[in-house]
Amino acid sequence: MELFKYTAGQLHEKLVTKEISAVELTKAVLARVDAVEKDVKAYITQTREGALAQAQAVDDKIGRGERISVLAGIPGALKDNICTKGTKTTCASKILANFVPPYDATVAEKLAAEDAVVIGKANMDEFAMGGSTENSGFFPTHNPWNLETVPGGSSGGSAAAVAAGQAIWALGSDTGGSIRQPAAYCGVVGLKPTYGRVSRYGLVAYASSLDQIGSITRDVTDSAHVMNAISGYDAKDSTSINVGVPDYTKSLVNNIKGLKIGLPKEYFVAGMDTEVERAINKAIEQLVALGAEYKEISMPHTEYALSAYYMIAPAEASSNLARYDGVSFGHRVEGTDIIDMYKKTRSEAFGAEVKRRIMLGTYALSSGYYDAYYLKALKVRTLVKQDFDKAFEQVDVLITPTAPTTAFKLGEKTNDPLAMYLQDVCTIPVNLSGMPAISIPCGFAGGMPIGMQIIGKTLGEETIIRAAYTFEQNNDYHKGFATLGEV
């Protein structure tokens, strides 16, 4: 089997037993990038030289007989909204097309401390706004399982890279489903941790109260490895949680006897693909057969979550994105005066979806509308969170589809923003609650992967990892590899 098809856990074994070298591995993945990137288009920036230098450093450590961490020498990708010192960080926006941060995001520092190899910055929907990566200001990414379909979004580049063997692991960010939905569409594992579990310092903000960095990997084991590397309190992020980080690999236990699983009936919405629904029901049956206790749950405020999200997230975005004004960094279009410069810069360099959300958010916060929109949305958010709190009084995890359908065709929903937004209907409530969730492959429909979402209570990552690992160990869905048109 080609090296790029292995998981980080497997490759680590090969490195420490000196079966392969880190440089060899990085070259293999870069060769894979050379072979398929023209079709997938997962990367905005490749950092080949740096990656090879990092790999060499790991080989030197192995040569000296030093112990290396699990991610050491394993090539991965960072979503291009995670700041990397000296390497362009564009957020897939023309307004930051040439922006080179003078500092590293905390997660980038942590990964560097683990000697993980970064081979590039992955494509995304501009400023993480979108669910298909078609909103990239540069080019769309294609789903490795079917190049005519989208990889999902906004972390579409990260998910596609991992699915196509162009990265062994990747980091994404998830504001309303941006890790889980592309993971589902691309047949990989995506974990959105509890809000505050992973530092946001250096993650370019879209909606600060919802954004969370997480992992996209080939299997649940690698999720645990990446989570071990990136989790933890950070004094630079006031919203990060100051609670010790467990060793998530301890949760890689193939046993869910007595685990109480809940199925919220409100998540089986109109417009849900029957095959997706069937796959989830089958998964539930299987989990019950493996010893879980099943219970149907009601979460009555679910239907309002999407609307609340599209008030809160754009409101925060309208403020977060105000700094892109052409004054001291990023793209600038000269104008007759400062206001003219602002207008021209922002009109030219922001894409349509970003503008739409800035306008929505500006409106929602305007005097006279604040109470009716923004404040109301905050109240709905509280109710949605209470739904989760009540549900978790009865069960240990909740299980839902990750998205109502499998990946759709490129261009299919670009003119219908509401249809696009509906793809996040199962993931958005989780962000409003701040709780952790993982999407794992649970079947195929028409050759395209289906994702199952397992939601846990606040800081309940260990439980969802155990449930996901058990399901994965009893199935083969994660072992399939995207064909990319190859036979």
Added chain:
Amino acid sequence: MDYEIVIGLEIHTELKTNSKIFCGCSTKFGSDQNTNVCPVCLGLPGVLPVINEKVVEFAIRAGVALNCEILPFSKFDRKNYYYPDLPKNFQTSQYDLPIAVNGHLDIEVNGETKRIGITRIHMEEDAGKLVHSGATINSSDYALVDYNRTGVPLLEIVSEPDLRSAEEAKAYLEKVKAILEYLDVSDCKMEEGSLRCDANISLRPRGQTTLGTKAEIKNLNSFRSVQRGLEYEVARQEDLLDDGGRVIQETRTWDENKGVTASMRNKEQAHDYRYLPEPDLVPIVVDPARVAEIRANLPELPNVRKQRLMDVHGLSEYDASIITASKAMADYFDQSLEYNADAKVVANWLMGEVSKHLNNEGITILECPVTPKQLTGLIALIDKGTISNKIAKTVFEEMWTSRKDAEVVVKEKGLVQISDTSEIVAIVDGVIAANPQSVADFKAGKEKAIGFLVGQIMKQTKGRANPDMVNTLLREKL
């Protein structure tokens, strides 16, 4: 018509923390442009603020000293507006839940005490500074931005509309400034912009209870500006109303050079700040025990110190209030007393020669070239009779420029008082001999003539003769 003036002040004061409110950058004034900056205060993509705990402490200290209630739960909000000196295009401030509310401050105007309500005190970050290429904003081709000040912590202290004259406004501002200085939370240097003031002002026919339409006056950045700007605005609104016009709700700016206020923007052009809770900071939860501790450790405030100066050192209320109006002056006073000088004498020097010299040079007592120890040294020479009060002023003048001790100046300049009787007798005899007419006039009852003779003697001794001895000896001889 007879109008009642209604004024409320918004005072912005920079807190004297070592680092900025949300990052570790220095707050030092006068550094090279854009040297006290980092990704956080430059608002680069991806950065997050972290509250400087010292800012919260200073805010609580100010809140307690201004008799406010400290809210156990307060939060930061974003105030959104576009301006090139504001890198994020929003200012992180506090909106509906400020750190302190419902306070008051007693001020004295024309011998009467009046209580001024304090609506709120909140924490916020300062913006950067625009440096225009030309002399004025309109004659400039471009502007450059200095972000050193971006993120310097500010307190905004908002008063109730309880002030009834420009004079009261000035007295209130002076009192607030003194308290902030005593609390050691701000340097309050208006000339460096570390204390700034905006005013809301309206008029209403005396007896009317509803408020008139107000104008907000910005750029009142010195005590003089506050008084002049408000007096101008009162007159402007009065004329307007007397002529049957209406005051429009607007923001006006005070032009110190022209001595007028001019419209900046009206109500329609007013910013909609689109406040939202700052999602990158967690709410500030203040334990009542922390407030109690800060209250217990509050430094001596102006009123208490004034009372001490009266009770312990026997100063008059007038002298004590002048000395304590500035913490630095009061500190100078206290330090002088450590060298066993007489309190009243020190107070007179501070209110007299020292203040005169400070005012002439436009500096504060902190920059006074004569130290408390040196001043008491000078006073000691007077007490010992080494120099006269009059000579002392000359000596002080010399100390001011040379920074030398009084004894050194007296020695170098030969200013020691002549108290040797024989030496003075000789000079007195000489003057009597040389001025027979004046002697005759005096003997004829013209008391004034003796003044002339004393003057002649002092002239010959270059003022060094002991004046008491001169008088006594002269009268004896005549």
